[in-house]
Amino acid sequence: MSAPPAIVSGMDTTYAIHAEGLVKRFGDTTALDGVDLAVRPGTVLGLLGPNGAGKTTAVRVLATLIRPDAGHAEVGGFDVVRQPHQVRELIGLTGQYASVDETLNGTENLLMIGRLLGLSRRAARARAAELLERFDLTDAANRAAGKYSGGMRRRLDLAASLVGDPRLLYLDEPTTGLDPRSRNEVWDIVRRLVADGTTVLLTTQYLDEADQLAGEIVVIDHGRVIATGTPAQLKARTGAQTVTVRPAFGDELDRVREAVARVATGPVDVAGEVVTAPVSDPGALAKLVRDLDEHGLSVAELALRSPSLDEVFLTLTGGRA
Amino acid sequence: MTTMALRNTATLAWRTLVQIKHNPFELFDFSVQPIMFLLLFTYVFGGAIADSPGEYLTYALPGIIVQNLLFATLNTGVGLNTDISKGVFDRLRSLPIARFSPLAGRIVADVIKQAWAIALLLVLGIVLGFRIETGPAEVLATFALLLGFAFAVSWMSVLVAMLVSEPEKVQIFGFVLLFPITFASGAFVDPDTMPGWLRSFADVNPTSILADAARGLLSGGPVAGPVTQSLLWAAGFLVIFAPLSVRAFRRRI
Numbered sequence: 296m297s298a299p300p301a302i303v304s305g306m307d308t309t310y311a312i313h314a315e316g317l318v319k320r321f322g323d324t325t326a327l328d329g330v331d332l333a334v335r336p337g338t339v340l341g342l343l344g345p346n347g348a349g350k351t352t353a354v355r356v357l358a359t360l361i362r363p364d365a366g367h368a369e370v371g372g373f374d375v376v377r378q379p380h381q382v383r384e385l386i387g388l389t390g391q392y393a394s395v396d397e398t399l400n401g402t403e404n405l406l407m408i409g410r411l412l413g414l415s416r417r418a419a420r421a422r423a424a425e426l427l428e429r430f431d432l433t434d435a436a437n438r439a440a441g442k443y444s445g446g447m448r449r450r451l452d453l454a455a456s457l458v459g460d461p462r463l464l465y466l467d468e469p470t471t472g473l474d475p476r477s478r479n480e481v482w483d484i485v486r487r488l489v490a491d492g493t494t495v496l497l498t499t500q501y502l503d504e505a506d507q508l509a510g511e512i513v514v515i516d517h518g519r520v521i522a523t524g525t526p527a528q529l530k531a532r533t534g535a536q537t538v539t540v541r542p543a544f545g546d547e548l549d550r551v552r553e554a555v556a557r558v559a560t561g562p563v564d565v566a567g568e569v570v571t572a573p574v575s576d577p578g579a580l581a582k583l584v585r586d587l588d589e590h591g592l593s594v595a596e597l598a599l600r601s602p603s604l605d606e607v608f609l610t611l612t613g614g615r616a
Numbered sequence: 617m618t619t620m621a622l623r624n625t626a627t628l629a630w631r632t633l634v635q636i637k638h639n640p641f642e643l644f645d646f647s648v649q650p651i652m653f654l655l656l657f658t659y660v661f662g663g664a665i666a667d668s669p670g671e672y673l674t675y676a677l678p679g680i681i682v683q684n685l686l687f688a689t690l691n692t693g694v695g696l697n698t699d700i701s702k703g704v705f706d707r708l709r710s711l712p713i714a715r716f717s718p719l720a721g722r723i724v725a726d727v728i729k730q731a732w733a734i735a736l737l738l739v740l741g742i743v744l745g746f747r748i749e750t751g752p753a754e755v756l757a758t759f760a761l762l763l764g765f766a767f768a769v770s771w772m773s774v775l776v777a778m779l780v781s782e783p784e785k786v787q788i789f790g791f792v793l794l795f796p797i798t799f800a801s802g803a804f805v806d807p808d809t810m811p812g813w814l815r816s817f818a819d820v821n822p823t824s825i826l827a828d829a830a831r832g833l834l835s836g837g838p839v840a841g842p843v844t845q846s847l848l849w850a851a852g853f854l855v856i857f858a859p860l861s862v863r864a865f866r867r868r869i
């Protein structure tokens with residue numbers, strides 16, 4: 296799918312982020328155990344994994360906050376260990392826990408970052424006002440960030456990571472703890488950034504979030520990559536689709552179960568009044584409908600669906616989410 | 617690179633000073649508390665220790681300034697540790713700024729706060745009856761010496777901040793260490809009145825030496841000896857704690 300890496304003065308610029316064999320240990324814990332990642336410019340990579348999988352550690356390595364014990368990573372063609380300053384010029388980071396200065400107000404938080412990034416006083420003020428407006432924080436601009444709600448603090452944190460218009464954005468669980476409305480707002484912001492050409496590395500525990508935003512997903516567990524692919528490819532990995540039938544009359548449950556068994560490719564499951572079974576033949580549903588009709592069975596509900604990412608996730612991580 | 621480091625440091629120092637605006641409680645630390653100490657010492661102990669509060673003030677004001685200064689060095693460590701535990705340091709470190717500017721910015725801001733506290737105590741002392749017997753050059757020299765000393769000692773607080781997990785621990789460590797050190801000294805009373813063993817300690821205690829230096833510079837009296845010894849102590853703190861702190865900083869950050 297991807298072109299062979301173009302070599303420009305020794306730097307690989309095919310990928311915005313390219314990591315190979317990253318290892319990071321904390322004492323006895325191996326947080327990263329040989330992780331490979333590749334993110335093409337202008338795309339969103341969803342890094343998915345259960346608690347303790349190593350997501351934050353991976354982000355911290357790629358953001359130059361910690362050094363890997365082994366392996367190699369380049370961001371925008373710059374080595375995270377040998378050229379951290381150049382990497383920092385490209386990235387914006389929103390960590391898992393909001394890292395705003397609680398004693399400063401919203402404006403001052405953004406002003407500080409603007410000034411640190413070399414903006415003039417006037418430009419930094421303008422940028423702060425613009426971002427506060429965009430993140431719906433104008434009313435709270437003069438309040439100390441410590442008095443913000445969790446969602447407001449997250450938004451300020453996200454705004455802070457955008458002050459320098461980074462080409463690459465790391466978002467470590469950006470919507471954890473947000474209400475559905477705020478989550479949708481963050482999603483919209485991410486989509487707009489991507490439309491403008493920003494590359495995003497997003498970690499999340501919400502599979503629908505990865506499904507919504509990420510073009511490509513990497514699933515990690517115990518510091519290892521256990522699956523990679525587009526959401527559709529990952530869903531296909533568990534293979535079968537599932538057919539669900541609810542008989543209209545309870546006394547027909549057994550006969551419905553037999554009909555489903557004739558098209559099923561795996562064990563038929565009966566839970567209460569609902570019969571489910573995996574199927575793989577594309578014609579299975581039509582066949583089942585004809586079969587039910589021929590036997591004079593009527594159904595209240597009949598559905599064929601692809602596995603949800605949650606199911607894929609649970610399958611891949613061995614049921615431990 | 618260096619102009620960037622200076623700019624970054626200035627921005628981060630500004631940030632530390634602006635915090636005061638939103639956390640007036642901090643003012644308590646380096647304004648209200650020193651004033652309270654000054655008033656308590658002058659009027660509670662003054663009459664008992666010396667013949668009058670005014671006379672006692674002449675002896676004790678430099679000591680009160682020094683004690684306050686040593687306690688205030690804890691702010692540097694508490695602030696740094698807070699920044700680390702709240703994640704502010706991660707944010708700063710993900711930015712293309714001079715690596716040590718977060719540390720430098722905090723130290724610069726804290727020196728400014730120290731200067732403010734010294735000036736406040738001096739002015740209030742004068743209002744209460746303290747007399748400067750020397751000239752402006754000596755007053756400037758007093759400020760320079762005190763601030764230099766505070767700067768050197770604050771490295772100890774930086775080291776503690778790098779080694780402990782929570783800001784409160786910096787505070788606790790500092791109090792446990794500084795209370796005996798500042799009181800078992802010639803800061804508030806003449807060590808001649810103490811038992812022999814305590815007196816020997818008080819005589820070599822840097823709190824006494826720095827207070828003596830400030831006394832000499834402000835009220836007249838021996839200067840060369842205590843000032844030289846103060847500078848040596850400051851150099852000692854710097855030589856030992858600055859490299860250790862920088863190493864711990866690199867390791868932790």
Ligand SMILES: Nc1ncnc2c1ncn2[C@@H]1O[C@H](COP(=O)(O)OP(=O)(O)OP(=O)(O)O)[C@@H](O)[C@H]1O
Binds near residue numbers: 346500
């Ligand atoms: N600074 C540290 N010191 C010691 N152990 C650590 C440190 N940081 C992470 N770990 C350990 O490394 C492993 C991976 O942690 P990490 O924070 O990367 O997981 P995560 O995928 O982000 O989890 P979560 O979803 O809970 O945020 C965990 O076992 C964690 O305890």
Ligand SMILES: [Mg+2]
Binds near residue numbers: 391
């Ligand atoms: Mg995490």
